[in-house]
Amino acid sequence: MFKKAMAVLSLIVVLIITYLGLPQEVGAAQTVEDIQDKGTLILGTSADYPPYEFHATIDGKDEIIGMDISLAEAIADELGVNLQIEDLGFDALLPALEAGTVDMVIAGLSPTPEREKSVSFSKIYYEDKPSIVILDKNRDLYGNQESLAGHTVGAQTGSIQADFAEQVEGAETYFLGDINQLVIALQTEKIEAMILTNSTAQIYQENRGDLYIYEGDFEGGEVEGNAVAFPLGSDDLVELADGVIDEVHADDQLETWLQEVSPYVELSEDDEESGSFLSQYWPLFWEGTKTTILVSVIGVFFGVILGVLLALMRLSDQAVLSTLATAYIEFVRGTPLLIQVMFIYFGLGMLVNIQAIAAGIIAISLNSGAYVAEIIRSGLSSIPVGQSEASRSLGLSYIKTMRHIVFPQALKNIWPALGNEFVTIIKESSIISTIGVAELTYQTGIVQTQSYKGILPLFISMILYFILTFTLTKVLNHLENKMSY
Structure with missing residues (x-):
């Protein structure tokens, strides 16, 4: 069985590599007309670099502002479309541009010969040392x-x-x-x-x-020169951006933009008082906590459904089903979740326009499903075969046997391991912050940027994660005790 599963897995890998090796039509808009037709210009940036791009709380709302953001708004205005901002890690920006997840990148990015092989750059809009x-x-x-x-x-x-x-x-x-x-x-x-x-x-x-x-x-x-990056070959977009940059330079607009954001990069006296830190930044921590809970709950829900399906396939007498389930489980468990998240977000981005949070939930669900499947399989296998045979001899169907006889006993046996997987999902959900999902770890980074404090936001984030996992553990332990009666 293991050899068959490895053969199927190898075939799947070969097919994926072959597909990715073919010329891909990138999903990002390549022309001015494409952008105008969809009515939205998607900007990729890494908002941890004041005064270029950074998070600021304005009228109680978290917003991404900065000189680069103002330039992006000027380009969107010239196109006559809305601006949508995707906040990603700096090292994920060019992959996102190539995959078509974003239409342009402005993030204090300097043109280099290596980068110019994969993307098209505008003229330099700002110089710094x-x-x-x-x-x-x-x-x-x-x-x-x-x-x-x-x-x-x-x-x-x-x-x-x-x-x-x-x-x-x-x-x-x-x-x-x-x-x-x-x-x-x-x-x-x-x-x-x-x-x-x-x-x-x-x-x-x-x-x-x-x-x-x-x-x-x-x-x-x-002198470091910053430029706007577009998908390779987007000549008319580059030309339009160059025209906007010329107008910006002629009006000395960059200095005006820098002055507009300067109040938001300076800490006030209230900001520096440690007593006001938690009250000031609590809304960001709370929003991140809610998103973490949402992603984890949905991930657990679909992970359990997928896990049950895979476990039944793994135990099936049908060789094809068993082999496919084994191949999937081995592949998912043998690759890092971070790579899976980025592959789904950027890989699917070449085919469909998928939101970062959706990509994160899909990745967590698919990953969790593989681990839950093995937990359930071990639980089902722990029930003596004689019980199933006795149930079937009494006229119970396979489904009723599993539902009323096997599953209840198996669930009691696997509950501790299953609960541990649920706790793990909460902690591993932090990985999706790399693609810009505003969960707790992502919001912690925003607090670090706004407060210029490194350790305190991390400590608060640790406490919040502990509260979530400890509470869940107690609930799971309570349910486990009820199963003992």
Whole structure:
């Protein structure tokens, strides 16, 4: 049976690779007419980089603002369409653009020869210099670039700053996908320095007070140029964006936009009072908690349905059904959930326009189904065959035998393992934050960006996750005790 399952699995993998190797017609709009026909321009960005793009609470609502966002709105206005913002990890932006999940990317993105092979760039709309950021108390130790030799320099994954970090002679590099994570790494001295654009470095320095910045000496780093990215070959979109950029430069609009967002990148005195921290940011934590619960409940519901189906297929006398179920379970359990989430979101994005939260729920359900199937299968197998045979001899059908005789006993046996899977889903739902689903981990990142605090939001998030899992565990234990009577 195992050999048959592996043969089916190998065939499926070969078919998938063959399909993906064929020329794909990317789902993202390639022309001005395509965008105007659908009436929406989808922007991909990574909103953790003030003053370019970042989260801010305006009139009690979380919004993504910044100079780059204002530029995106100007392009959408020129097209005569609405702007829709998709907040993703920086290293997920170009894959999203290539998969067609977004129509353009504006995220302080610098054109490089490697990137220009896969996407089309507009002209440069803003220039900035790279800066090296260290802890102020260490300025005597690492106050110049040469002193970083033998130490660790961090940068954002996939950014041009990561290329600059590689140029620091004798230093080790450390890349993370989120600026907030880099700041935490610097704060806890996991790294000795990090590289940011000068404008962003100054904002963190002004709001944290414990940072020191100085200019680095990098090849190609005299001036960093940011551009708008479109799907490869979108010449008319690039031309339209170039025209908007020319108008923006002529009116000196960039400086106006920077001044408009400046109040939102500076902490007020109330923000700095620790006593007001939880009350100020609780709405974000609460929204994330609700989304985590929603995703987990739906994931568990469909995961159990799929798990029962797969378990019955696995135990079926039909070789085809059993082989397919085994192949599916082995494949899903043998691949990371993070990869599954990104594959479903970006892979399906090449075929259909799927929302991030839907992709996350599908991935969690499909993943959970494989694990639940094995739990249920083991429970069903633990019931003596004689009971099923006796039930059938008494005239009960297969369905009634499973429903009234086998399943009740099996459920009692597998309840602890099944409950553990439910708890695991709550914790693993944090993975879908990588595709922009606003669950608890995602909202924690927003709080870090807005408050310029790294550790406290993580601690609060840990407490909330614990409350969720502990409460669920107690409920499951109560139900288990009731089954004992």
